[in-house]
Amino acid sequence: MALLETRKLSMDFGGLRAIDTIDVTIEAHEIVSLIGPNGAGKTTVFNCVTGIFAPTSGEIRYRGESLVGLRPNQVTARGVARTFQNIRLFREMTVLENVMVGSHCRMKAGVAGAVFRPGAVIKEEEEAVARALDLLRFVALEEKADLWARQLPYGDQRRLEIARAMASDPTLLLLDEPAAGMNPQETNALMELIRLIRDRGITVLLIEHHMKVVMGISDRLIVLDHGVKIAEGKPEAIREDPTVIGAYLGQESIGA
């Protein structure tokens, strides 16, 4: 069974069809890239999968269970986490706390637990701190754990978003343009990081414009244009695909 599959997924915004009957299948332990020109509907797919938008029609199945109609937090609880294209960190919280918020849905302490702070709750908090630190170490932000999130440079903020998403123990991680705004060095490190994430057993679906990243790490590519899936396959095949080249020719060059 596929980890995630969409069937005839469509989303309208006031008469405008943002994505049109899209079928996507993601197998476990893959790295799949969703590419396409600006406005192709890539982020809309993410928003539908994570419950931010309710799709107009179509089906989204995650491990065979429908995600349609679930709230974003319920989707996260089922093991799908994501980052945002326009970074959305909690600016008034520290780096460490940002990651700890990510593990919110894996923790249990309620009001009584917070007030009386029994042993179990203390242990849970300690575990959350330890796990958050481990994730920060994983994305090389450990030294910055006590800074404010808003103090971080751009590339660090992107990696913090990844750590925060991973704190919810996802099986499927959706990354929305993780390399945007990164310098070449940071980009290389990011590619390495994404491979390591996959090695942790997490399936990665990413939206990316940076072709070096896309071609370098993806097992498979899915190409959208004007809300329609126009191609799917191995990176080498997609590179040669005339439809894809045609879609991009109207836009910027593919090697950007």
Place this chain on the structure above:
Amino acid sequence: MRTPSRSMPLRQRPLLRIVLASLWFGLLSLPLMMELQAPYFGLGRPLMVSVVVGLVGLLWWLASQWSERLRHVVARVVDTGGSHVRQLAEGPGRRLLYALALACAVLIPLGLNRYYIDVLTQVGMYVTLALGLNIVVGLAGLLDLGYIAFYAVGAYTYGLLSTRIGLSFWEVLPLGALLAAIFGVLLGIPVLRLRGDYLAIVTLGFGEMIRITLNNWDSLTRGPNGIIGIARPKIWGFTFSNPIHYYYLIVAIVLLTIFVVDRLNRSRIGRAWTAMRDDEVAAEVMGIDLMKTKLLAFGLGATWAGLAGVFFAGKMTFISPESFTFFESVIILCMVVLGGMGSVPGVILGAALLVILPEMMRQFALYRMLIFGGAMVMMMVLRPQGLIASPRRAIALRREDQARSAVVKPASERLGLPSRGERKRGTP
């Protein structure tokens, strides 16, 4: 200093600006301040306004000339003051500090007369109210302008149960808090989907609806006449009668409030509130149930208003809808904002200032509210984060040893994947 040339635009000619501004305000105040029957049509008063505006402008300008960084200096002084308070409150000596503060709170009133004790009791009540509202506004970022309604719920719960059924203060205290919490949740449900400013108006509406209902439901609340003869608190045959008794009672309530609010703030729930305040969408995507988290904030915020309300009814032995106007909600909100949203010491300071300053300004009683309104605007324009900006939680202090103790295996090991040694760093 440069002398402004004739061709310079208005904004670069500060003296001219000051003169124009003072004339403008004189002109604006003219119609409502003049008196046609008085000598010179009473033009003295608008002239005074002009002069005052001019002087303030001049002082402001001189100050900025004398040191361009004066404003930053002031801001830094306040900031360091705030962070010192914060460090003291969280550093290793904090237990000592708390003990000292508690000793002060217990001992100081012994040397004061009834009036001062009464003022301090008021401070305590407002601290409880403001800390409660702080949960809703400061931590969860939901602007609630009808908060006083929950205070009214607490007060009327005790007023009614005491006069009708004869329940005791101690029985009603938790009951009033619970009822206020239930009201908080009930009023919270319909407004869950609303954005900040709509929420403000709707909560304002709810607050007013409750007040109007109290005013008109004569058979239950005796309307504007209010409820009289509410029993004073008693404990083991001892009746609270002296102001100092109430003072110690409110000190206990305040301590409980501080303890609980602080613990909530430093918990998983507090993190969820702050995350929600910063970015609702991101918070929900991170797995936070917005509905539950918001309702928790409304309910847990209202609880303290209910508690303070029961205390209020027990202390005054008389309550009427007049005590629960929209304006009271605004004052409590100002305490939270003035002190620093989200910061417990800040909110306490804000409440103390806004109770004590008006008492000290009694000779200016007439101008009190005028100054109050002006100060709210000034505060927002000059220092929106409040006097003691919210400290982030002190996980850092305890973090080191926890990290070393490594209670759990890191995520990678749990997933049966490469261990720390084999893993490469994400970035160089």
Place this chain on the structure above:
Amino acid sequence: MLLQQLVNGLTLGSVYALIALGYTMVYGIIELINFAHGEIYMLGAYMGIVAFSVLTTFHLTAPSSGATLFLMLLAAMLFCGACGVTVERLAYRPLRNAPRLSPLISALGVSIFLQNFVMLAQGPRDKGFPHLFIRGGIDFPGGRISSIQIFIMVTSVLMMVGLQLLVRRTKIGKAMRATAQDKQMATLVGIDVDRIISVTFLIGSALAAVAGVMVGMYYGLINFFIGYIAGIKAFTAAVLGGIGSIPGAMLGGLLLGLIEALGAGYISSEYKDVFAFAILVLVLVFRPSGLLGADISKRV
């Protein structure tokens, strides 16, 4: 009885509509609930009295002439316009990029300040409004419509038509619509956004001033506290119609006036104010975009 309530409701409703326009225009442009707008309306009512006493003390116009009334309205509009622009400049403009809570609290501060300023300058007691056009009216089966009621309705309609023309037909109206849609884009095409915002406050405040003078004439008494309730009701009207939408504010105002008059007449006048709040809550909960508004519940 029913007809009479309808007439009363429409009168009140057209006043609400005029004030609501100020809320809706400001919200449309800077997404701020201008809590101080009700006080501007109150200032307008006071300015009406002041203008009247100046005109009559110096025998400039005949007390009950149309010229007096016109000059009263004009003075109130100019004064309130100036106040509105000043308030925006001092209390809102510095906060344009601040967190959402800040301008709201600042607006509350302005509201408290203006209320107390008027209380200090004009005294805390009710003020009698000059009796203008108090006589006359048209009787019809089951009720009576007074000349003041006719005047209020006609003036309100004229004001609203004028505003519609201004917004739809003139250059400044076009600039206002552009600014409401996208401030950055408006700046790029050369619109002075700060100026447009000032103009918006000017127009909204002037409309509130007209409402203030007319309500003063209608009830004959005013005090420094009338802005609070009127402000909330007008805001309700704006939300009811769909905040940001000018026709919506008009429709919302009239509807609210009718609902209130009918509620007061047939259910209970003591709970009159509760109706307004209940409607506000119901609208916001079930149709936050209002009757004519676009959907505002966009996410991400």
